[in-house]
Amino acid sequence: MIELSAKFLKIFGSAKSVAVLTGAGLSAESGVPTFRGTEGLWSKFRAEELATVEAFLNNPKLVWEWYLHRRELMNQVTPNAGHYALAEMEKYFEDFTLITQNVDGLHRAAGSQHLLELHGNISRNKCLECGKPFRGEINLESGKPPQCECGGRIRPDVVWFGELLPEKVVREAFEAASRANLFFSVGTSSLVYPAAAMPLTANRKGAYLVEINLEPTPLTEFADYSLLGKSGEILPEIIKRLPK
Ligand code: BJW
Ligand code: ZN
Numbered sequence: 001m002i003e004l005s006a007k008f009l010k011i012f013g014s015a016k017s018v019a020v021l022t023g024a025g026l027s028a029e030s031g032v033p034t035f036r037g038t039e040g041l042w043s044k045f046r047a048e049e050l051a052t053v054e055a056f057l058n059n060p061k062l063v064w065e066w067y068l069h070r071r072e073l074m075n076q077v078t079p080n081a082g083h084y085a086l087a088e089m090e091k092y093f094e095d096f097t098l099i100t101q102n103v104d105g106l107h108r109a110a111g112s113q114h115l116l117e118l119h120g121n122i123s124r125n126k127c128l129e130c131g132k133p134f135r136g137e138i139n140l141e142s143g144k145p146p147q148c149e150c151g152g153r154i155r156p157d158v159v160w161f162g163e164l165l166p167e168k169v170v171r172e173a174f175e176a177a178s179r180a181n182l183f184f185s186v187g188t189s190s191l192v193y194p195a196a197a198m199p200l201t202a203n204r205k206g207a208y209l210v211e212i213n214l215e216p217t218p219l220t221e222f223a224d225y226s227l228l229g230k231s232g233e234i235l236p237e238i239i240k241r242l243p244k
Contacts (some may be wrong), residue, residue, distance in 0.1 A: 021099045074123075125156060210224065
């Protein structure tokens with residue numbers, strides 16, 4: 001049983017508007033590797049080598065191999081107790097927004113409805129030039145990824161460094177952060193913007209800010225309440241304390 005502060009429980013029990021931002025740490029207990037850290041995806045490859053348009057243009061085959069490898073992995077994993085707890089939390093509040101940086105689709109699989117995917121979704125493909133969705137097979141045997149009818153190269157529908165996030169999604173996320181009474185930041189290193197600005201916006205507009213992470217992050221000093229530990233253990237404990 002995890003000790004939870006009385007102040008937090010009071011706010012949790014009376015909040016009308018709740019927003020949650022999640023990162024790779026939430027899916028770690030499902031077996032999806034995080035990005036940073038010694039076990040992270042980028043301990044072998046540097047981000048700039050793979051998660052930019054330049055990297056894709058320089059070596060589309062390498063970038064596609066990395067994404068197909070991760071897609072394969074993500075096809076085999078299932079939501080964990082943290083994903084299910086957030087899907088459950090949604091039912092208790094009049095206004096609830098789940099904002100995720102994750103591209104793995106696990107929140108949807110767990111049943112979350114009001115979900116904003118900031119960095120896209122790894123299961124989709126689109127054209128690099130015209131943005132049109134592509135539903136065909138990705139076959140790398142020829143050494144060249146498929147092309148769109150416009151001649152553009154097909155790429156994963158995720159957001160790389162230096163690219164703009166989907167406009168409507170970001171706008172709705174900042175709106176949800178601005179009106180929240182309570183904001184949770186869960187399993188994210190709080191290093192990547194604009195996502196990292198969302199908890200700060202919420203806090204500046206008056207939300208009580210809770211951080212759940214294995215370790216302190218640059219956000220921790222701004223949090224009203226920091227819970228150190230696994231999100232798959234802490235979130236279910238929090239849900240148990242909701243008034244019936
Ligand atoms: C657990 C746990 C458990 C583990 N329980 N916890 C200088 C200053 C400010 C900004 C910039 C700057 N220079 C450039 C920028 C902008 C840039 C940026 O933020 N860079 C920073 C790194 C400095 N941002 C962008 O480029 C964004 N676009 C943009 O800003 O457009 C405007 C613009 C245009 C042109 C120029 C400049 C600006 C786009 C960002 C796109 C991010 N894309 C990625 C890849 C997605 C595709 C893919 O999956 O391959 O998104 S990067 C990667 O990082 C991925 C993630 O969503 C994102 C965040 O990572 P996350 O989720 O926080 O994971 P980790 O691994 O970092 O952390 C995991 C955490 O979990 C850790 O803290 C663990 O402790 C914890 N944990 N197990 C609880 N069980
Ligand atoms: Zn196209």
